[in-house]
Amino acid sequence: MLTYKDRAFCQELVFGVIRWQALLDWLIKQKVHEKTPPLRTRILIRMGLYQMIMMDRVPPYAAVNESVKLAKALGFKTPDVSFVNAVLRAFASDLENTEQLIARIQKEEPSVGYSHPAWLYRRWVARYGLEKTVKLMEWDNIPPPIFARVNNLKVDRDKLLERWDYEKVKWEPFTASWLTNVEFFRIEPSGNPEALGSFKDGWFYIQDPSTALAVMMLEPAPGERILDYCAAPGGKTTLMAQLMKNNGFIRAVEISKRGLRLLAENCTRLGITIVEAGDTPPAEGEMFDRVLTRRALF
Numbered sequence: 001m002l003t004y005k006d007r008a009f010c011q012e013l014v015f016g017v018i019r020w021q022a023l024l025d026w027l028i029k030q031k032v033h034e035k036t037p038p039l040r041t042r043i044l045i046r047m048g049l050y051q052m053i054m055m056d057r058v059p060p061y062a063a064v065n066e067s068v069k070l071a072k073a074l075g076f077k078t079p080d081v082s083f084v085n086a087v088l089r090a091f092a093s094d095l096e097n098t099e100q101l102i103a104r105i106q107k108e109e110p111s112v113g114y115s116h117p118a119w120l121y122r123r124w125v126a127r128y129g130l131e132k133t134v135k136l137m138e139w140d141n142i143p144p145p146i147f148a149r150v151n152n153l154k155v156d157r158d159k160l161l162e163r164w165d166y167e168k169v170k171w172e173p174f175t176a177s178w179l180t181n182v183e184f185f186r187i188e189p190s191g192n193p194e195a196l197g198s199f200k201d202g203w204f205y206i207q208d209p210s211t212a213l214a215v216m217m218l219e220p221a222p223g224e225r226i227l228d229y230c231a232a233p234g235g236k237t238t239l240m241a242q243l244m245k246n247n248g249f250i251r252a253v254e255i256s257k258r259g260l261r262l263l264a265e266n267c268t269r270l271g272i273t274i275v276e277a278g279d280t281p282p283a284e285g286e287m288f289d290r291v292l293t294r295r296a297l298f
Contacts (some may be wrong), residue, residue: 004192012143016054017046019141022115023102024049030101031090041080044071048088053098060092110134114141146193147174148204149212149239150183151270153246155203157183163198176209178216181243184209202269207235215239218290222247227282229293232259234266236292241272251288252277 002010017024024046028037037045048067051058067088071081091098106113110130111121114137124133148171150157164171170188184207193199193206220226220240231237231252241250252275254260260277267275282288 004195012055013047013050015143017043017050020050020054020115021046022112023105024115026105026112027053027091027098027101028087031087037083037087038080040074041076041084044074044076044084045087048084049091052088052091052095053102060095064088064092106134110137114138116140144208145186146188146206147208148185148187148193149207149209150185151202151204151238151242152183153242154201154271160198160203163203167196167198169193169196169198174209178213179209180216182212182216182239184212200269202271205235205238205266205270207239211235212239214292215243218292220244220248220290224248224289225287226250227288227291228252229281229291230254231263231277232256233262237263237275238266238270238272240292241267241274242270244274246272246274248274250275251282251286253279253281255279 025042027049028042028045036042044067047070048063051063051066052060064085068081068085071084076084102113110116110133111118114121114134116137121133121137124136128136150160161171164187168190172186174184174186176184185204187193189196198204199206215236218226218240220243222245224244225248226240226244228237228240228250232254234252237250237252244250252263254263254277257279260279263275263277267273267277
C-alpha cells in the first residue's frame with residue numbers, strides 16, 4: 001500500500017497530466033516532428049515531461065530515469081524504451097528553451113498554452129475579455145487546496161484551532177457569502193489529514209466550501225424531516241445534520257454499498273445520530289419538509 005506522501009505524488013501526477021494535456025502534447029510535437037507517438041508511449045512521455053516542467057521537487061534526471069524504468073516494467077519493446085528515453089533527455093537537456101516555448105504558445109495560442117478547450121476559451125474571451133480569461137485559466141490549473149469544516153456538534157472553533165496548532169496544521173479562515181452558521185478553513189497538514197487525531201475524533205470534515213451552497217440554499221432547520229438523495233460520502237448530509245443541531249430526521253438514500261459504508265463511518269465519527277441511510281427510496285406517502293438531490297427525479 002502506498003504511503004500518504006506517495007499517494008499524494010501519484011494524484012498530483014495523474015491530475016496534473018490530465019490538466020495540462022494539451023500543452024504537453026504540443027511540446028511533444030515540437031520534439032517529435034515526423035509522427036505522433038502511440039498513445040501508451042505518449043502518456044509515459046507526458047508524465048515524465050510534466051514532472052520536469054511542473055514539479056519542482058523532481059530533478060529532470062530522475063524524471064527521465066523513472067520514466068524509462070516504468071517503460072521497461074510495462075513491457076515496452078526496446079525501440080520504444082529508447083524513444084521515451086531520447087525524447088525526455090532532449091527536454092531535460094534544454095529546459096530553458098522549453099520554458100520559452102511555453103511562454104510563446106501561451107501568448108500566441110492561449111487555449112493550448114493553458115490547456116483549455118478552444119470552444120471554452122472563445123466563449124470566455126467573448127464574455128470576459130482576454131486578460132480575465134487568461135487569469136481564469138491560470139486559476140483553473142491550480143491544484144485545489146484542502147478545506148475543512150468545523151464540526152460544532154463536537155467542538156468549537158477555538159478548541160479546534162488550538163489542537164491544529166499542536167498537530168502542526170497550518171490553517172487560514174475561509175469566508176464566502178453563502179456560508180452562514182458554519183465555519184470553513186483552508187488547511188495545510190504536514191501529512192495525511194485523515195491521520196490527525198482531530199480528524200479521527202470527528203472535530204472536522206474535509207469538504208470544499210462550494211459544496212455547501214446547495215445545503216445553505218435548502219436551509220434545513222432543527223426538528224425537520226429531510227430527504228437526501230445520492231447522499232454519499234456524506235458532506236452535504238452531515239452539514240445538514242450539523243445545521244439541524246442533530247435534531248430531526250434525515251433519510252439518506254444511496255445505491256452504492258461503498259458509499260453507504262462511507263456515509264455511516266462519517267456520521268459515526270462526527271457524532272451524528274439523526275441520519276437513517278439505505279439504498280431504497282422512502283415509502284409511498286412518507287412526507288418530508290425538504291428534499292436535497294444531486295439528480296433530476298422522474
